[in-house]
Amino acid sequence: MAFTRATGKHRAPSRLTRCGAKAVGIATLATTGVIGSLASPALAADTETPAPGETGLSQVxxxxxxxxxxxxxxxxAQQHQADVAAxxxxxxxxxxxxxxxAKRKAEAKARAAAKARAAARVEEARESEVRAARSAERARLGTFQLPVAGSYVSTGYKSSGSLWSSGSHSGIDFHAVSGSSVVAVGAGTVVEAGWGGAYGNNIVLRMTDGTYTQYGHLSSIGVSVGQSVGQGQRIGLSGSTGNSTGPHLHFEARTTPSYGSDMDPVAYLRAHGVTV
Structure with a gap:
């Protein structure tokens, strides 16, 4: 039997393809018995059957x-590389x-620290303002002094007795011989200067903090109503005018210029820095 190749340009099959085709062809011929029918009995008898490892099919x-x-x-290997890369x-x-x-935490910590520093600065500024306000208030009120230099209290506040129409002392008495200088305990304005009945010659000052001070039983008055006076300025001389048993200075601290609005003179003076 003869076979002819078709004409035309054809790429020669690869070795693997040829081997594969050959193996398939051999397997087919062996299966269908074509090889056995084509070979002569003598040839078939003389030819030894090759070992399984020597056939082309096994090689393929x-x-x-x-x-x-x-x-x-x-x-x-590719999967391993992919796993390693993943x-x-x-x-x-x-x-x-x-x-x-970590960066977010650091930024949050920095923001919290900045906020704390800002709050501390605000608090410090507030405290500084409070201190400045207190200092300004103290400067406005001024530091007071005794109305009679080197004197002491001879009769206390609210002392009882028949000497006072209300039954108790509305102020305090400072020891002072007649003619001693009486000064304003602090800066203020004269709102009363003249005869005050039981107080004799008296002066009432309106202090810069809005309170009032009164000086009684004076032998002479050295200021007039409406006059501004400074701390320590002499305003009169001590005496024993009015309802008095002897020379001294009657001193009162009041919330108004009128009698009956008195407050503790010792506490008042101490609150203004005076040692009494």
Whole structure:
């Protein structure tokens, strides 16, 4: 039997293809019995059957198995590389997230610290304003002094007795011989200067803090109503005019210029820095 190749340009089949085709052809012929029918009985009897390892079919199977193993190995290597790359990417992502979280925490801590510093500055400024206001108030009120230098209290506040129409002393008495200088305990304005009945010659000053001070039983008056006086300025001389049993200075602290609005003179003077 003769076979002819078709004409035309054709690429020669590869070795693997040729081997594969040959193996398939041999297997087919062997299966269908064509080889057995074509061979003569004598030839068939004289020809030895080759060992299984020596057939072309076995060689092809071995080549294909080796190729499959190499493909599997290459696939495993590629998968391993992909796994390593994925692990590296996941690790890098975790590190980046860790750094971002640390950065966020550091920024939050810095903001909290800045806020605390700002609050501290605000509180410090507020305290400074309070101190300045207190200092200004003290400057406005001024530091008082005794109305008679070097004197002392001879009769206390609210002392009881028939000498006072209300039954108690509305002020305090400072020891003073007749003619001693009487000064304003602090800066103020004269609102009364003249005869005051039981107080004899008396002076009432409106102090810069809105309170009032009164000086009684004077032998002489040295100021007039409406006049401004400073702390320590002499306003009169001590005496024993009015309802008095002897020379002294009657001193009162009041909330108004009128009798009956008196408050504790000792506490008043001490609140203004005077040692009594």
């Amino acid at each position: 199977i071995a080549i294909e198995g080796d190729l499959a193993d190499r493909i599997d190995a290459q696939a495993d 692990q590296a990417e996941a690790k890098a992502k975790a590190e980046a997230e860790k750094k971002a979280d």
